[in-house]
Every structure is written in C-alpha cells, then in structure tokens.
Amino acid sequence: MEVILLLSVALVMTSFGISGTAKASSITTYPDFQQLHVKQTIAATSTKLYKNSKKTAADQEEEDGRDVKRVDSLMRRLGGNSNNQVMIKELDFGSEVVSGMAQGSGEYFVRIGVGSPPRSQYVVIDSGSDIVWVQCQPCSQCYHQSDPIFDPSRSASYSGVSCTSTVCDRLQNSAGCHEGRCRYEASYGDGSYTQGTLAFETLTFGRALIRNVAIGCGHMNRGMFVGAAGLLGIGGGPVSFVGQLGGQTGGAFSYCLVSRGEATTAGSLEFGRAAMPVGAAWAPLIRNQRAPSFYYVGLAGLGVGGMRVPISEDVFRQTELGYGGVVMDTGTAVTRFPTLAYEAFRDTFVEQTASLPRVSGGVSIFDTCYNLNGFVSVRVPTVSFYFTGGPILTLPARNFLIPVDDKGTFCLAFAPSGAGLSIIGNIQQEGIQISFDSANGFVGFGPNVC
Numbered sequence: 055m056e057v058i059l060l061l062s063v064a065l066v067m068t069s070f071g072i073s074g075t076a077k078a079s080s081i082t083t084y085p086d087f088q089q090l091h092v093k094q095t096i097a098a099t100s101t102k103l104y105k106n107s108k109k110t111a112a113d114q115e116e117e118d119g120r121d122v123k124r125v126d127s128l129m130r131r132l133g134g135n136s137n138n139q140v141m142i143k144e145l146d147f148g149s150e151v152v153s154g155m156a157q158g159s160g161e162y163f164v165r166i167g168v169g170s171p172p173r174s175q176y177v178v179i180d181s182g183s184d185i186v187w188v189q190c191q192p193c194s195q196c197y198h199q200s201d202p203i204f205d206p207s208r209s210a211s212y213s214g215v216s217c218t219s220t221v222c223d224r225l226q227n228s229a230g231c232h233e234g235r236c237r238y239e240a241s242y243g244d245g246s247y248t249q250g251t252l253a254f255e256t257l258t259f260g261r262a263l264i265r266n267v268a269i270g271c272g273h274m275n276r277g278m279f280v281g282a283a284g285l286l287g288i289g290g291g292p293v294s295f296v297g298q299l300g301g302q303t304g305g306a307f308s309y310c311l312v313s314r315g316e317a318t319t320a321g322s323l324e325f326g327r328a329a330m331p332v333g334a335a336w337a338p339l340i341r342n343q344r345a346p347s348f349y350y351v352g353l354a355g356l357g358v359g360g361m362r363v364p365i366s367e368d369v370f371r372q373t374e375l376g377y378g379g380v381v382m383d384t385g386t387a388v389t390r391f392p393t394l395a396y397e398a399f400r401d402t403f404v405e406q407t408a409s410l411p412r413v414s415g416g417v418s419i420f421d422t423c424y425n426l427n428g429f430v431s432v433r434v435p436t437v438s439f440y441f442t443g444g445p446i447l448t449l450p451a452r453n454f455l456i457p458v459d460d461k462g463t464f465c466l467a468f469a470p471s472g473a474g475l476s477i478i479g480n481i482q483q484e485g486i487q488i489s490f491d492s493a494n495g496f497v498g499f500g501p502n503v504c
Contacts, residue, residue: 086359086360086435086436087359087434087436088433088450088451089433090426090432090433090451090452090455091430092426092429092430092464093429146325146327147261147264147326148259148322148323148325149166149260149322150165150320150322150323151179151309151311151312151322152176152321153311153314154178154280154282155314157200157280157281157282158281159178160480161179161280161282161384161385162179162311162321162480163177163179163281164177166257168209168255168256168258169210169256170209171209172256172258173204174201175201175283175284176282177282177283178285178385179286180285180286180287182289182383182384182385183285184226184287184290184291184292184293184294184297184347185238185285185287185293186267186270186284186285186286186294187238187240187269187270187272187287188270188272188283188284189284190271190272191203191204192273194274195273195274195275196272196274196275197277197279198281199283200282200283204271204283211265212254214235214236214252215235215252215253215254216236217231217234217236221236221252221293222236222252224292225238225293226293232251235252236252237250237252238251238252245277246278247277248270248272248274248275248277248284248285249272249273249274251271252270253269253271254269255267255269255271257269267298268293270284272284289347289348290349291346291347296325303326304327304491304493306325306327306330306491306492307323307324307325307329307490308323308324308329308330308488308489309322309487309488310485310486310488310502310504311384311485311504312484312485313484313485314481314484319504321504322504330489330498331502333500333501334487334489334498334499334500335445335499336445336491337351337443337496337499338352338442338443338496338497339351339495339496340379342372342376343376344376344377348381348383349381349490349497350372350380351380351382351441351442352442353370353439353442353478354367354440354442355367355440356395356437356440357446357448358435358436358437360436363398363399365394365395365398365399369392369394369395370395373474377474378473378474380477381477382478382483382488383477384480384483385480386479387481388419388420388468389467389469389476389478389481390468390476390477390479392470392473392475396468396469400421400468403422403435403437404422407424410434411425411426412424413463416465417463417465418458419469420465422465423458423463423465424463424464426462427461428462436448445499447486450485453481453483453484453485454467454468454481454482485503485504486499486503487501
C-alpha cells in the first residue's frame with residue numbers, strides 16, 4: 055500500500071539550511087486508510103465539551119452560527135464580491151496555548167501579562183486580526199471574562215497614544231480622538247465589537263517583557279469571546295502584535311493548537327527565528343495587497359484515500375484583483391472550500407466511506423455525518439492538502455471527522471464557502487506545528503505535534 059507522509063518534504067530551502075527530504079523515521083505517517091477511534095474520541099471530547107461546559111445542541115448551533123458569521127464577513131472582505139519603538143529583552147519568546155472548549159469557546163487562548171506589574175489575562179489568538187486589545191476599567195459595557203478586568207490606573211507602564219502618533223495613523227479603523235488621545239474600534243463578523251483608547255503598554259510572555267506595545271484598552275465591548283479578556287491579533291498588518299515586533303523577531307512565529315479533546319496538554323505560541331523548525335514542510339505564503347492582514351497559502355489540490363481529487367488548481371488561486379485564494383485562519387473553526395471543490399471532495403469521501411452508516415439531513419452546517427454509535431473504531435480514508443511546490447499535509451482522522459454530540463454522531467468537518475475564497479480553519483490545524491516566516495515568504499507544517 056502506498057504510504058503518504060504527514061509531512062512530505064521535497065523542498066530545498068537554502069535560506070534555512072534545510073535541504074533534501076525529511077527522514078521518515080522522524081515524521082508521523084498515516085496510510086491511505088486509518089483508524090478513527092470512536093469511543094476514545096467521544097470520551098476525550100465529552101470531558102471538556104459536554105460536561106465541563108454543559109454545552110447543549112443549541113449551544114453548538116450558536117457556536118456554528120458564529121463561525122458562519124465570521125466566514126461570511128471574510129467572504130465580504132476577501133471573496134470577491136510611531137516614535138515609541140517596541141522593545142523586547144528576549145528575541146525569542148512564547149507562551150502556552152489552550153483550547154477554549156472548557157469555556158464553551160471554539161477558539162484558542164494564550165495567557166499573557168498586561169501592564170506593570172503584569173496582570174494575567176487570557177486572550178484569543180487570531181491570525182486574521184491586526185489589533186491587540188483587552189477589556190479595561192472603567193468599563194461602560196463589558197462582557198463576562200474569567201480574569202478580573204484590567205485596570206490601567208494600576209499599571210506603571212500604561213501610556214495613552216497621542217493622536218499625532220504614527221501608530222494612530224496606521225490604525226485601519228480609527229475612532230478619532232478624545233482629549234488628545236487616539237481612539238480605536240474593531241468589529242467582527244459575528245457582531246462582536248470593541249471600542250476604547252489606544253495605549254502603549256508592557257506585555258509579558260513567560261519571563262519575556264515586551265515594552266511599548268500599542269494595545270486597545272476597551273471600555274465598550276460586546277461579543278462572544280467567552281471568558282477571554284480580549285484578543286491577540288497576529289495578522290500581517292502593521293499594528294498587529296507580529297507587525298509591531300517587526301525586524302526584532304524577523305517576522306517569524308509558530309503555533310501548535312492542541313486538540314479540543316486534550317484535557318491535560320497545552321499547545322504553544324512562539325515568536326522569533328528560533329521558533330522556525332528544521333524538518334518542516336514549507337509552502338509559499340502569498341501576498342494580497344487587498345488584504346495584507348491575512349496569511350494566504352498556495353494550495354494546489356486535495357486528496358482522499360491517497361488519491362488526488364480531480365479539482366482544477368485554478369479554484370484555489372487568487373485572481374489578478376486579489377479575490378479568492380486560500381487563507382490560514384485560527385479564528386475560523388471549520389475549513390471552507392468553494393462549492394464546486396467542496397462537492398467534488400465530499401463526494402469522493404462519501405464514496406470511500408460507503409460502508410459507514412450515514413445520518414440523513416446532516417447536522418448544523420455539516421452535510422456529511424455518520425452514526426458511529428456502538429463502534430469502538432472505524433476505518434476511514436485519509437484526507438490530504440497538496441500545497442504548491444510539492445508538500446503534502448495528510449491530516450489525522452480527528453482533524454476531519456469530529457463528534458458533534460455524545461451519542462456517536464461524527465461529521466466531516468468541512469463546508470462549502472459559496473464564494474471563491476477558501477479558509478483553512480483551526481480544526482484542521484489542530485495538533486500540527488504551523489510556522490510563519492513572513493520575511494522569507496513561507497509557511498511551514500510540522501515536524502512537531504502537540
């Protein structure tokens with residue numbers, strides 16, 4: 055039987071000192087068909103999803119609805135129709151990443167310190183956002199968060215950003231000025247928003263201090279951030295956390311999103327050249343002047359069961375006007391493909407799973423679901439992404455067949471986009487080290503897992 059490596063590397067990357075092909079012994083492999091451990095997956099997931107968070111079917115619908123709204127917002131945007139220098143003591147730093155599932159969130163949180171002395175806060179990591187913000191006192195409108203709301207009056211390092219600052223000029227959505235201080239606002243596809251004052255503040259990641267980071271101090275906030283104090287925007291724009299670090303970290307960062315079913319382990323978010331792994335499979339990052347905040351990747355095709363699905367590579371390409379393409383997004387849960395590509399991919403998967411009992415009508419946004427109640431494990435075909443330049447990423451079964459209840463209903467975790475844009479969501483990224491080398495224009499997959 056032909057074996058597809060999880061990470062098939064045939065690139066020569068002289069700028070990284072990587073050449074040749076990665077050793078098979080150091081890479082996790084998946085055959086053309088693999089086992090999905092049904093009871094183990096349900097048990098692990100239910101520990102956090104159904105018990106701790108008391109999530110109901112209505113809650114699942116609400117979470118899926120938020121994902122749909124975010125995708126709709128991205129489709130509208132992308133689918134076609136300072137003098138205060140950031141200072142860091144350590145050029146390489148990071149923090150643990152945890153799933154928000156215990157809080158009832160489908161997103162991922164990182165723990166950081168805000169202010170001096172640092173106040174610990176959970177913030178959502180978002181690769182599609184360009185601003186860092188937390189809820190602040192005094193709060194005229196705030197949602198519930200797990201930690202006490204940050205009080206800037208108790209921080210020795212807090213300093214409001216002047217309206218004449220170049221940082222204020224770079225804000226995409228400036229809310230004007232108030233008493234000489236720059237104001238910001240940001241809204242999201244699900245109706246969430248934050249408004250407040252832009253300030254320079256010190257952020258702490260472990261033992262690393264990052265001074266003079268421009269953050270939003272949100273005094274009016276609403277949304278479904280579910281326990282998080284705010285958001286760490288790591289998009290490609292100038293006011294994102296990555297953008298503000300600039301050349302100090304070489305535009306390099308890496309993350310690993312722990313599987314939602316893992317209750318005892320954590321993922322990671324690391325910044326700096328040291329975060330760039332040896333042995334990764336590197337695919338090209340593609341710039342889009344229309345949407346510089348987003349990380350586009352070159353995708354050439356899809357595979358099911360070791361066979362490439364007959365889909366034209368043009369489906370995944372950006373147009374000359376910057377529409378379409380494939381975005382890597384930590385804030386979207388479920389991967390989307392243009393309808394024609396999705397249907398060809400789904401139909402191929404259905405053909406190769408004909409022996410499994412189907413659920414009629416689908417569940418929520420998923421149209422391909424299976425009743426696996428009573429099964430200990432089942433044999434399912436592999437699902438692969440074929441990236442431009444040769445790398446192939448073959449997903450573990452838990453990244454494409456997910457439980458949607460505790461009764462054994464599993465669904466294919468993909469959906470049609472209804473537009474030309476494709477989005478690789480966080481479910482498909484789970485457990486795989488993802489590395490961005492913005493300076494050299496590459497995104498890497500593996501070789502590490504979490």
